[in-house]
Amino acid sequence: MDKDKRNINYNIYVESKVPKTRAWPSLIKAFILGGTICAIGQGLFDMYTHFFPSLSESEVSTCMLMTIIFITCLLTGIGVYDVIGAWGGAGSVIPITGFSNSISSPAIEFKKEGIIYGICVKMFTIAGPVIVCGVVGSIICGFIGYFM
Amino acid sequence: MQTYKLKNKVYILDGFSMVGPLEGKGPLKDYFDYVIQDDTLKEKTFEKSERKLLYDLIINAVDKARLKISDIDFFIGGDLLNQIVSSSYTARELNLPFIGLYSACANMTESLAISSIFVDNKIADNIVSATCTHFSSAERQYRFPLELGNQRPPTAQWTITGGGACIVSKTPSKIRIEAVTFGKVIDYGISDVNNMGAAMAPAACDTIKTHLENTKHKVSDYDMILTGDLGKLGSEILIDLMEHENIILGQNYSDCGCMIYDKTERVFMGGSGAGCSASVLNSYVLYKMKKGDFKRVLMVSTGALMSTTTSQQGDTIPGIAHAVELVYESNSTEKENKTNSNKANNGNKKTSKSVSNSSKHRKTSTIKRRLA
Numbered sequence: 001m002d003k004d005k006r007n008i009n010y011n012i013y014v015e016s017k018v019p020k021t022r023a024w025p026s027l028i029k030a031f032i033l034g035g036t037i038c039a040i041g042q043g044l045f046d047m048y049t050h051f052f053p054s055l056s057e058s059e060v061s062t063c064m065l066m067t068i069i070f071i072t073c074l075l076t077g078i079g080v081y082d083v084i085g086a087w088g089g090a091g092s093v094i095p096i097t098g099f100s101n102s103i104s105s106p107a108i109e110f111k112k113e114g115i116i117y118g119i120c121v122k123m124f125t126i127a128g129p130v131i132v133c134g135v136v137g138s139i140i141c142g143f144i145g146y147f148m
Numbered sequence: 149m150q151t152y153k154l155k156n157k158v159y160i161l162d163g164f165s166m167v168g169p170l171e172g173k174g175p176l177k178d179y180f181d182y183v184i185q186d187d188t189l190k191e192k193t194f195e196k197s198e199r200k201l202l203y204d205l206i207i208n209a210v211d212k213a214r215l216k217i218s219d220i221d222f223f224i225g226g227d228l229l230n231q232i233v234s235s236s237y238t239a240r241e242l243n244l245p246f247i248g249l250y251s252a253c254a255n256m257t258e259s260l261a262i263s264s265i266f267v268d269n270k271i272a273d274n275i276v277s278a279t280c281t282h283f284s285s286a287e288r289q290y291r292f293p294l295e296l297g298n299q300r301p302p303t304a305q306w307t308i309t310g311g312g313a314c315i316v317s318k319t320p321s322k323i324r325i326e327a328v329t330f331g332k333v334i335d336y337g338i339s340d341v342n343n344m345g346a347a348m349a350p351a352a353c354d355t356i357k358t359h360l361e362n363t364k365h366k367v368s369d370y371d372m373i374l375t376g377d378l379g380k381l382g383s384e385i386l387i388d389l390m391e392h393e394n395i396i397l398g399q400n401y402s403d404c405g406c407m408i409y410d411k412t413e414r415v416f417m418g419g420s421g422a423g424c425s426a427s428v429l430n431s432y433v434l435y436k437m438k439k440g441d442f443k444r445v446l447m448v449s450t451g452a453l454m455s456t457t458t459s460q461q462g463d464t465i466p467g468i469a470h471a472v473e474l475v476y477e478s479n480s481t482e483k484e485n486k487t488n489s490n491k492a493n494n495g496n497k498k499t500s501k502s503v504s505n506s507s508k509h510r511k512t513s514t515i516k517r518r519l520a
Contacts, residue, residue, distance in 0.1 A: 007337030007464075013388075014338065014346040017381060019302045076295045085297015086414075092297050101297050109293035112193045126296065 026089055033088030037095045041068055065096055072100040077108060102126040151329040151362035152261075154268045160260075160323040160474070161274070161315040163430030164209035166201060167408075168283065168309025171419070171427070174409045179431035180310075181208065187284065187309050195229060198282035201311060202227065202238045206278050209313035209430075213274075220244055220315075221272035224263050225279050226255040228286055228307075228422055235279075244276075252451030253348075253377050254331070255279040256312065256426040257470040260447075261328035263316035264472070273318055280311020281421035290341075290456060303343040305379045306415035308408060311423035312430030320477070323437045327363050327473045331355035333453060335466040341459045345382020345405075345417055348450040351467035352378060353389040355448055359471045360395065370400055371442040374433065375469070376425035376449035377405040379417030404428035425449040433474070443476045 044064045048055065055063070075081040081101050085092040092098055103123055110122035124131065165180050172183030189197040189204075202225070210217055223242055226249035227234040239246035251258045256279050263275040286307040287294055316325070334354055338347040352375050360366070367373065378386055383403040390397050404425045405418035429447055436442045450469045459465065 007335075010336040010350070011338065014343070014385065017346075017385060018343065019381070021302055076297075079295060082295050082297045086299055089299045098297070101295070105293040105295035105297075108295055109288060126292065 029087060030089045030091035033084065033091030034094055035091075037068075037092070037097055041065075041095070044068070068096055069100040072097040073104045076101050076104045081105075099127060099130065102130075149362060150332075150358050151327055152265060153327045153363070154264060154325060156268050156270075156318070157320065157477075158264045158267045158325045159317055159319060159321040159477070160325065160434065161215070161317040161319055161321050162209065162213040163312055163314035163434045164205055164212050165312040165427040165430035166205055166208075166280075166310055167423075167427050170283075170413065171308050171310050171408055174407075174413070176408060176428065176432050179435050180427065181212070181431065184309070187282070194282055194284040194288065195233065198227065198229065198234045198280060198285045199237050201282060201309075202234050202278060202280045202313075203241055205280060205311050205313040206238065206242060206276050209276060209278065209315055213315040213317070215274060215315065217242060217244065220274050220276050222247060222263070222266065222275045224249065224259040224266075224275055224277050225313075226250045226259065226422070227279055228252060228281050229289060251468050251470065252453055253281075253420060253422045253424065254449040254451030254468050254470050255422040256376070256429060257328075257447055257449040257472045258330075260314070260316065260325065260472045261330060261470055264325040264328060267316055267318055270318075275316045276313055277316055278311065278313030279422040279426045281307055281309070281423035283307045283309045283421075286421060300416060301342045302416055303340070303345070303381055304416045305344060305377065305405060305418055305420035306409065306413075307421040308419040308424045308427065310427040312426035312428075314430055314434070322440075322477055323434060324475050324477045325472060326475045327359070329355055329359040329362065329471040331358075331469040331471070333466045333468050335464050337464045339459070339462060339464045341454065341465065343381070344377075344420060344452045344465070345379040346385055347452050347465035348467035348469065349378055349382045349385040349389060352376075352382075352386050352448055352450045352469040353393065355469040355471050356390065356446070357393050357395060359446065359448075359473070363473065367395060367397060367400065370444050370446050372433070372436075373397065373401045373446045374425070374428070374448065375401075375403045376451070377418070377420040378403045378450055379405045379420065381417050382450075407432070422449075422451075437474060437476050440476055440478065445474045447472045447474060 041064055044067050045060055048060045048063050106122045106125050107119050110118040166182045167180050168184050168187045189200045191197040191200055223239055223244040224247045225235050226232045232248050232250055235248050249255055249258050259277040263277040266272045266275055284294055292298055331351055332354060334351040336350045387397050405420055408419040409415045433445055448469050448471045452465050452467055454465045
């Protein structure tokens, strides 16, 4: 039997042995966690609107995001957020908390390699692709929007 | 030939194992010589912690075997960090001739095999063979930052914090190395870095099969056949692959990765890393062999030889496995006692560092002193 055929057969066999992630428990956990994070965000939004009536809606939303990002960084720093993320999966990744965690965790991790080569270089190893995709996506959408 | 049968009698004088807090709660907790409570080992970086771990392992293994560092001829070992820095930096501190190896998680048996050939051919009298891994430094190098809140796939394994060191010597003891088999690098086209067990299982299968053929042994001749870190899925695959070769692995087969953690821990398929087989070999296996519960053991550490660059470029993962056959030697007890008592007397005259095997308290206090 030639190698390619053997490898294909082996890969098919391994695939059949691999335990599958159960979708429903993961989805429910992600829904609960993501929903909780969004509810906290909405709570903060309402609180800021109530206590600072002079702020415009966009300013309130900025304050709310800043608070959420700060809390996530703090939880990442004290080693709580990775536990939350491992439990809730996409529920913790999709809101802005996931983005905040993906920047603060390499910053903490690579601090030992120095400020420039450690923190500054490694900070965007995980969030970098998100930023690049976001910028490229918005350029494409901008073009489409301009000519439509 | 792939299998080398030792012409002279080569022994494992003693071994020392150390593991991290999580492994120290596992089913083998009573067998480990020392459980670290603080996995930083009071060092500033995890790479430094790994180095310290390896240094402590070697110093304590030498102590436990009632030898001095000056009695050791070579340090043969490796680790998982890039450019095997932990081993090289440890060798710098030890001031011993150093032979650095890399076959990923198969380091322990590779270093044992090479050490035994050295002793067999009278190139050296005592060799320390050691390896270790640290969960946090391995995560930094191979995967994501520790604090990143990500989920692992169900096939993932958990790199253990820990390792083992043993003294390969011509001085008789109860554990003799009989034959070693160096494995071939085998790649069955698995490219998922989160499924190392499946990538390494074919290599383990080939090495075990070759070893059995060359030594003319049957699976039933062994009290235990132990693979390094295939994990739950990898060992199931190995059993299937061996069955395909008409070799049935029975109750006497186990995997170090499956043994080291409790089922309740969130470690998915089990432990991995060079330290996995090293710590199990130097604790559970050597203990059982010293007691005579195991008369013949085949230790097969398995390694996945990829790097982060090759896997990002989409290359498949080649696997390797090296086998070492250990046998219990009952008639050596008398000789061993004589030699050991002589050595102990000599040791006590010159230094008070020697550690008594029977006195666990003394042993621990020595280790604590070493660790401080």
